[in-house]
Amino acid sequence: MHGYDTYDYGARGYYAASGRFTTVDPLAEKYYSISPYAYCAGNPVKYIDPTGMFVDDYFNENGTYLGKDEAITDNVKITSQQSWDATKTVNSDGSESIDHATGAARSIDNSSANLSTNAELSVYNHYNPTGQTLNATSPESGNGGAAFWATKDKNGVIKTGIEVNIEGNKSMKIADHANEIKNIFTHEDVHKNDFNQLGYDGFKNMSKDSKESRAIQTQRDNSTFPLMSPEIQQKVIKYGLINGIILPIKIPEVGI
Amino acid sequence: MKFIYILLSIMILMSSNINAQIVLTLKNIKVAKINVPISENFIREGDDEGPYVNMFFVFNNNTDSLLKLHPSNSKMNLQFRYDNKYFNQNVFAIPFMDSDTLIIMPHQQYESFVGESLLLGTSILKHNNNDYRIELIEILPTIKLVYMETKINIKSSEILNVEIIDKKIDNLKHKK
Numbered sequence: 001m002h003g004y005d006t007y008d009y010g011a012r013g014y015y016a017a018s019g020r021f022t023t024v025d026p027l028a029e030k031y032y033s034i035s036p037y038a039y040c041a042g043n044p045v046k047y048i049d050p051t052g053m054f055v056d057d058y059f060n061e062n063g064t065y066l067g068k069d070e071a072i073t074d075n076v077k078i079t080s081q082q083s084w085d086a087t088k089t090v091n092s093d094g095s096e097s098i099d100h101a102t103g104a105a106r107s108i109d110n111s112s113a114n115l116s117t118n119a120e121l122s123v124y125n126h127y128n129p130t131g132q133t134l135n136a137t138s139p140e141s142g143n144g145g146a147a148f149w150a151t152k153d154k155n156g157v158i159k160t161g162i163e164v165n166i167e168g169n170k171s172m173k174i175a176d177h178a179n180e181i182k183n184i185f186t187h188e189d190v191h192k193n194d195f196n197q198l199g200y201d202g203f204k205n206m207s208k209d210s211k212e213s214r215a216i217q218t219q220r221d222n223s224t225f226p227l228m229s230p231e232i233q234q235k236v237i238k239y240g241l242i243n244g245i246i247l248p249i250k251i252p253e254v255g256i
Numbered sequence: 257m258k259f260i261y262i263l264l265s266i267m268i269l270m271s272s273n274i275n276a277q278i279v280l281t282l283k284n285i286k287v288a289k290i291n292v293p294i295s296e297n298f299i300r301e302g303d304d305e306g307p308y309v310n311m312f313f314v315f316n317n318n319t320d321s322l323l324k325l326h327p328s329n330s331k332m333n334l335q336f337r338y339d340n341k342y343f344n345q346n347v348f349a350i351p352f353m354d355s356d357t358l359i360i361m362p363h364q365q366y367e368s369f370v371g372e373s374l375l376l377g378t379s380i381l382k383h384n385n386n387d388y389r390i391e392l393i394e395i396l397p398t399i400k401l402v403y404m405e406t407k408i409n410i411k412s413s414e415i416l417n418v419e420i421i422d423k424k425i426d427n428l429k430h431k432k
Contacts, residue, residue, distance in 0.1 A: 143308060143371055147301040154297075163300070171369070172350045191301060204299050211301075230328075235348045242377035 057178055058084060058103060063115060063122025067096035069103045074178040074227065076123065077107035078115065111170040120166050120175075127181045130162065130189045137163035144168035146184050148191035152200045160195060162188050172232070179227040186222040190215040212243035220245075278323060279316040280403055280412045283367065285396070286310040287374075288421040292386040306375035307388050309334075313349075313401055313412065314367045317360040325358040330405040334372055337398040338380060338391065347372045347401075370401070 055068035056075040066084045083106045088096045110123060117136045124134055137147065143165065150160045162185075169175040174184070191211065195203040203211075219225065219236060228236075237247070288308045311334075317323040327349070334347045349370035360366050375381045380391060401412040 143302070143373070149298070149300040151299075152297045168371075173354075188301075200299075208304060229350070229354055231348045231350045231353045235350070238346065238348070239376075 056100065056103060057126070058098065058107060059110070059119075059123050059126070060084065061113075061115065061119065063119035063125075065123075065126045067098060069098050069100040071100040071104070076110040076176050076178055076181070077103065078110055078113035079103070079107035083107075109173075109176045111173055111175045117166065121164065123175075124164050124181060127178060128162075128185050130185055130192050132188070132192055133161045134164050135161055137165045137168075144172040144174050146188050148188050148195070150195060150200060150203065158200050160192065162192075174232070177228075179224040180229075180232065183219055183222060183224040183228060186224070187215045187219040190218045209244040213240065213245040216240035216243065216245050277317070277319045278408070278410055279318060280401060280410045281314045281316065282311055282399065282401060282412050282415040283314045284312040284417045284419060285399065285415060286312075286419045286421050287392065287396070289386075290388055290392060290420065290422050294384065294386060304383075304386065305373045306381050306386070307373070307392060308371065309374045309399070310369055310371040311399075311401060312367065312369045314365050315360055315403075315410075316365045317362060320362050322362065323360040325360070325403075325408070326405050327353045327355045327358055329356075330403060332370060333402040333404070334370075334374075335398075335400045335402060335411075336374070336395050338395050343378055343380075345372070345377070 054072050054074050056071040056073055056077050057068050058066040058077050058079050060066055060079065060081040064081075066079070066081075067088060084096075084098070087102050087106065088098050090096055110120075115123070121134045121136060128134060132148075134146075145165055145168065147163045147165070148160070149163055150158060152158050166175070169181075174180040194206065194211065194214065198206060216236060216239060220240065225233065225236075237245075241247075286309070288310070289303070289305070290307050292303045294303075315323070315325070330353065332347050332349055332353070333344055335342065335344045337343070347370050349368055352368040352370070358366060374395070375388070375391075382388075396418055397415070399415065403410045
């Protein structure tokens with residue numbers, strides 16, 4: 001139920017909010033005069049690190065995916081179809097992209113775009129691998145993230161889906177970062193798979209600790225997890241500890 | 257030796273004076289999921305996690321100088337009292353705590369919010385019953401938010417408003 005903005009450059013993660021990497025450059029000792037947390041000696045325009053790339057995703061006012069740029073961030077941006085069509089590049093594989101500077105100037109963050117509920121759900125659906133129908137949660141559900149749900153009517157007909165906390169995700173800026181949204185769905189996917197294996201009654205009778213610790217372990221092990229903001233990572237871990245996850249212990253090396 | 261004692265005393269006095277002039281207030285607490293009905297035919301993740309509180313807090317800089325906070329290097333705790341026991345949990349104010357530096361001008365204020373499941377992980381959380389109306393009457397007035405960073409430790413002084421977000425209660429209000 002949670003999210004992030006750091007980027008995997010192979011060797012280490014980059015946290016966009018602070019413009020720094022989350023771990024020390026493995027070659028930091030060689031370049032001791034430069035901060036070990038800096039990127040390309042603090043001048044990304046002049047120097048390009050070829051070890052990894054992230055993109056910003058663009059959607060139109062209806063939440064339809066348009067394409068991406070070459071940015072080193074994972075922002076979810078909203079632009080008008082007209083503006084996109086006027087500035088896009090059509091690639092050889094048919095996909096569309098935009099120059100980052102142009103795209104950034106002609107778009108706004110998802111959380112500020114005031115999209116309709118259906119358009120917002122369409123944006124989430126772009127990152128949803130679960131095959132579950134998405135709906136918007138009612139505002140009193142509180143926290144950001146999403147929630148798996150299931151109903152069984154008197155004839156035994158079962159329906160399942162995922163509620164997305166659109167407003168909560170906007171206020172926590174989860175809605176602005178592709179990796180944070182993807183990470184939420186890794187959590188919900190575990191619930192869906194458990195439900196499919198156990199059936200309605202089996203899933204209902206499964207303890208909360210078992211349900212949540214399985215989902216959070218998977219969420220934590222997912223490649224998107226290190227790309228989240230440290231605060232949201234901590235929030236996920238806190239939620240996991242309450243629900244009984246066991247964190248691996250780093251055993252210090254002992255010299256012989 | 258005497259000089260060191262005097263210096264230490266001045267430093268302690270200065271530190272407590274800074275804290276006294278930064279006031280943290282809980283401007284509004286929105287409380288949701290107070291009484292979530294349990295149904296045999298409906299399962300929803302999170303419905304069994306008890307009340308959720310969204311706390312809107314305000315830092316007031318009552319000094320004549322700039323106040324510089326470092327949210328990304330801070331810690332925030334939610335505290336309350338219930339049944340003669342004190343409860344304390346670490347909370348993450350996002351996106352407030354993503355900021356490296358926050359400057360509040362003299363006699364200005366800064367507002368943000370933090371949300372958390374109030375009772376999740378405590379012995380107060382119930383099984384087979386999601387009605388927390390009685391517990392909240394005792395808990396809500398005792399809620400405090402504590403902001404901590406190097407040389408700063410501020411506890412919220414008062415709660416200005418509490419808002420209940422509950423469909424059933426809203427329905428009752430409309431019937432009146």
